[in-house]
Amino acid sequence: MIRIESLVKEYTVSARRPGRQSRERRTVRALDGLSMSVARGDVVGFIGPNGAGKSTTIKILSGILHPDGGTCTVAGRVPWKDRIEHVRGIGVVFGQRTQLWWDLPAVDSFELLGDMYGVPPQRRRETVAVLRRELDLDAFLDTPVRQLSLGERMRCELAAALIHEPPILFLDEPTIGLDAPSKLALRAFAAGLNRERGTTVILTTHDMDDIEALASRVVLIGKGRTLFDGDMAGLRREAGDRKRLVVDLARGRRDEQAELPSLPGLRLEERSASRLVYSWDASNLGTAEVMAFAAGRLEPADLSVESRPAEELVSALYARHGV
Template sequence: MSTDADRHDPTQAGALIEVQDLERTFDVRRRVEGRRRRSREQVVAVHDLTFSVRPGEMVGYIGPNGAGKSTTIKMLTGILVPTGGRVQVAGLDPSRNRVELTRRIGVVFGQRSTLWWDLPLIDSFELLQRMYRIPPARYRENLDRFIEILDLGDQLDTPVRQLSLGQRMRGDITAALLHDPEVLYLDEPTIGLDVVSKGRLREFLRSLNAERNTTLMLTTHDLQDIEALCERVIVIDHGTSVYDGSLAGLHAQGGSTRTLVVDLVDEAPPIDVPGAEVRRVEGPRQWLSFPSDASAAPIVAAVASAYDVADLSIQEPDIEDVIRDLYSRGAQA
C-alpha cells in the first residue's frame, strides 16, 4: 500500500511536530472462563508510527474508531507516555515537559470539556487567563473576537452544565485559544453544531491559521471538515499510518465515490448524464455515483437541464468506507 509519508520526513529541519517509530501498548486484564484469576493481555494501540508536521500546516488525522487517533494525541500532549519511539512538539518532549508545553498548545477533546462544569462560562475564561498569565489587553482582544465569531455572547453567564453540546464545544474552542497556542489539537470540533455554525467555525479556523500561522491537527469523522480545512491527511488504522498525503490522493487510492441523490417530480427511467452512474432507483428518487475527486457541478447542471428536478443533495463518502476499501485493495495487491 503506497503512501506519501516520505514527503514529510520526521527529521526535517523546522518541523514543529516530530513523531518517529512511536509505540504505545496497554496491559489489559481479561477474565478467563473457568479460572479465578484474570489473564493479562498486551494491547497494541499505536506502533511504528512516523510523521512530521510543519509550522502552519492544517492536517487531518483520521481513521476508524479504535485506530489509535486519541492515543496519539494524548502522547503529543503529554497525557500518555510512549512505550517506545520518539516524539517532540515545539522542541519539547511532551511527557517530560508537560507544564511548559501546555502554554504552547491548545486541546479540545470532543465531549470531554476543559471548562468548569458548575461555573458560568465567563468564569472559566477568567480562570484560564490567570492560569496562563495572559496579558489583560491580549485576553480581552482574543475573548471579544472569539465571542463574536463563535456567537457566545448570550451564554457567558450560563453555567457550563446548562449549555447545549454545540454551545459547550464553542466554549471549549475559545478556552483552547485564549493563550495564543502554536498548535491546536481538535477532536470532533463540529459535533453538535448546526450547518451555519459549522460554516462559521471552519471559516474562523481558516482565518486563525492565515493570520497567526496556528498549526492544526484535526481528528473527525466529518469529511466536510477535512475538505474545508486540510490540504493534507494522515490516515491511521490499527495503530499505524497507512496514508500520508492529499485528500484527493486518498480518495483516488481508495477508489471512493460521492453520491448525487436526485428527487424527480415524477418517476422516470434511470438518469443518463455524462460522468455519473445510476446505482439505485426508488420511485422518483435516484442515486447517482461519481468519482470523489470529480466536480459535482457539471453533473448537477446536466441533470437539472434534462429532467424535472424537485430536489437534490450530495452525499460525501464515509471516511471509514474509504479506509476499508483502501485496506481491501492493499490486501489484494
C-alpha cells in the same frame, strides 16, 4: 512544527472473563511505528476507525501519555519530557470533556486560565474580546456552564483553549454531538484561526465534513500506522473515486438501446421509469465525455454529477486496509 518518528505505544488490557477467576492480560499495540510530520500553519485531519490510535497520538502530542518507543517533538520540545513548558504552547479541546468550571460562568474560567498560563490581564481582556466576537459568546458568557447547550459550551471550550494564544491547537473530536449550525460555526472559526493567525491545527474526527471543510491534509491511521497521508483529492484517488451521473428523463418515448452505456468504463447502475444512474471511475474517464454521451443520446430533463460521499469513501478505504 511537529515531527513524529516510528512512535510505538502499547496498552496492557486485563479483562475478567465472566465465570472465571483469573484475569486475562493481553497487550494491545495502539501505535505501531507511526511516523509523520506537520509543518507550521498546516491543518491536519486524523481519520481512522475507533481504536485506530488517533486519540493515543493526540494524548502523546499533548504530553499526557508517554510512548513506549520512537520519538516525537512538538515545536522543538519532547512533550512528555518537559510537560509544563510544552503545554504552554498548545491548546487542547477534548470533545467530550470540559475545561470549564461547571458551576460558574465561562468568563470566570477564562480569567483563571489566563492567570494559569501567565497571560497579562490586559492581553487576556483583548484576546477574550476578540474571541467573544468571533465565536459569538456574548449571549451566554455570564451563564453557569452547566446550563449551556452543548453547542454553546463547545464554543466556550474553544475560547478557553485559546486564551493563551497557542500556536498549535489540538481538537479531539470537537464536533461530536453538535447540531448543524454549531458544527458550521466551529469549522468556520477554526479555518479562520488558521488563515489569519497561522495557527497549526490537528484535528481528529469521524465526521468527514469536518475534514472537507477544514483540513488541507488528511492522515488515515489504522492499526497504529499511517495508511494514507495527503490531500482530499488524493484520498479520493486512493479509495477509487467513482462518480455518478443521475439523469432525470423527460416524459415521452424512450430509446432503450441508446440508454446502454457505450463508453468504456461507464456502467449503468439504475434504470427506472424516469431516472437513469451511471457510474464510472474518475481516474479513467473524464466527466466531460460522460456529459457529452448523455446529452447526445438521451433526452434529459435534468443532469447531475455526484462525487461519492466521503463517508462511503473512507468506509471503503477502511475495508480495503482491513482496519
